[in-house]
Amino acid sequence: MMSSDIAIQVENLSKCYQIYDRPRDRLKQMLLGKNKKYFREFWALKEVGFKVHKGETLAIIGKNGSGKSTLLQMICSTLNPTNGTIKVNGRVAALLELGAGFNPEFTGRENIYMAAALYGLTKETVDQRFSSISAFADIGEHIEQPVKTYSSGMYVRLAFAVIAHVDADILVVDEALAVGDAVFTQKCMRFIRAFQKHGTLLFVSHDTAAVQSLCEKALWLENGQVQGFGTSKEISEAYLKSSLQEVYGEQVTLSAINKSGKEKELLTDNKDESHHEIVDYDTKINFKNNLNDANGWKSGSAEIIDVRMNKVDNDDGDIFEGGESVRLKIRARAYSSLDAPIIGFIVKDRLGQDLFGENTLPFTTYNKKIVEPGEEFEGSFCFQLPMLPNGQYVLTASVANGNLYEHVQHHWLHDAAVITVSSSKVRWGLVGIKFESMKLSVI
Numbered sequence: 001m002m003s004s005d006i007a008i009q010v011e012n013l014s015k016c017y018q019i020y021d022r023p024r025d026r027l028k029q030m031l032l033g034k035n036k037k038y039f040r041e042f043w044a045l046k047e048v049g050f051k052v053h054k055g056e057t058l059a060i061i062g063k064n065g066s067g068k069s070t071l072l073q074m075i076c077s078t079l080n081p082t083n084g085t086i087k088v089n090g091r092v093a094a095l096l097e098l099g100a101g102f103n104p105e106f107t108g109r110e111n112i113y114m115a116a117a118l119y120g121l122t123k124e125t126v127d128q129r130f131s132s133i134s135a136f137a138d139i140g141e142h143i144e145q146p147v148k149t150y151s152s153g154m155y156v157r158l159a160f161a162v163i164a165h166v167d168a169d170i171l172v173v174d175e176a177l178a179v180g181d182a183v184f185t186q187k188c189m190r191f192i193r194a195f196q197k198h199g200t201l202l203f204v205s206h207d208t209a210a211v212q213s214l215c216e217k218a219l220w221l222e223n224g225q226v227q228g229f230g231t232s233k234e235i236s237e238a239y240l241k242s243s244l245q246e247v248y249g250e251q252v253t254l255s256a257i258n259k260s261g262k263e264k265e266l267l268t269d270n271k272d273e274s275h276h277e278i279v280d281y282d283t284k285i286n287f288k289n290n291l292n293d294a295n296g297w298k299s300g301s302a303e304i305i306d307v308r309m310n311k312v313d314n315d316d317g318d319i320f321e322g323g324e325s326v327r328l329k330i331r332a333r334a335y336s337s338l339d340a341p342i343i344g345f346i347v348k349d350r351l352g353q354d355l356f357g358e359n360t361l362p363f364t365t366y367n368k369k370i371v372e373p374g375e376e377f378e379g380s381f382c383f384q385l386p387m388l389p390n391g392q393y394v395l396t397a398s399v400a401n402g403n404l405y406e407h408v409q410h411h412w413l414h415d416a417a418v419i420t421v422s423s424s425k426v427r428w429g430l431v432g433i434k435f436e437s438m439k440l441s442v443i
């Protein structure tokens, strides 16, 4: 008997595939295989065991071919184990393989009804949820077209919209499938984060930063076996170390560093260095106002009406460089009297992780402002753009009224602007910084 607080219990799970070297061996096996094997055995999973408690988020990490999809397909009951058992407590919804689940000849609308029925939803329930599902997918008229005409991004939008509406207890998401644009990926991540508050999530990813940000625990598979199971921090660090060690081979041994004493001095001792730029960062950042398509909510008392970014030195263009001084302006209009208006922003990466942001409170605390209905007001923020790694980011903008401890949000736009970064250099971490100098001394 599985205890009621367990969502998934996997014991001794193994999967063996039969590998035929020649097509005719398969036929021979069917006709003559009673006493002889014409195939090789390949164990994609070997004696895997773990438990996931209800409400937990488990990351599944491992190299290509380590057995992640095989395991997930068995959890979703689309593949049978060779040995072992899987017990699943609740309804599982999975966004796993492009193409799985939808019939290409049918329209998006028809596929929504069919897929939802497979998850156990009645036609009446889908009727009630249809407008919410199609709003989530946000593919416009394409919903009435056959799915075979969809782009991969549209396909994922529809698939995610369905699994977001089937009352799943356990959600299985492959991060690689978040192939939509930044705005849609953010919408999915907001859904996933809200889902995590009550549901059980299995998240497959190669991105150790994402794993640490989203998941409490992680399972590391290597050649079909459990290489590690524990906190996501501990496991993803061990996985990263092992992956890097594989790249470095015998040349470098990676071990934990305790930054103290001499080493700390070396890290901070740069006083005698000249501050000329020593690294060509070559990061281009495109800033695009997205107000017309932004998601969010408003109270009706105030509205964000413009978001723009300019270079501090000149007003030209919407392409910026990492490290450059910029001015971000967020303009709003009041519809009621606001006695303590606040304008703020936060920049998030594609997984919805907060990178940096600010609001006008540090200014208005000492420079009190009041706005009357019909008046426009603007928050202006000057800062140095960080060196962001390649990809798309969104800028969330908001208008509120009040103080640090007590305020009412009047307009919140998740994706008021989209920031696209292209950089020819690889950078580590969520946000890069511009190094002014660097040296290596032999002491």
Ligand SMILES: Nc1ncnc2c1ncn2[C@@H]1O[C@H](COP(=O)(O)OP(=O)(O)OP(=O)(O)O)[C@@H](O)[C@H]1O
Pocket (backbone or CB within 6 Å): 017, 018, 019, 042, 044, 062, 063, 064, 065, 066, 067, 068, 069, 070, 071
């Ligand atoms: N139907 C099959 N027949 C034979 N071998 C298979 C089959 N499906 C998967 N395999 C093999 O099983 C191993 C595990 O595959 P699996 O797809 O589970 O790995 P994965 O960790 O999901 O990889 P990736 O990160 O590339 O998606 C691989 O070596 C793969 O080639």
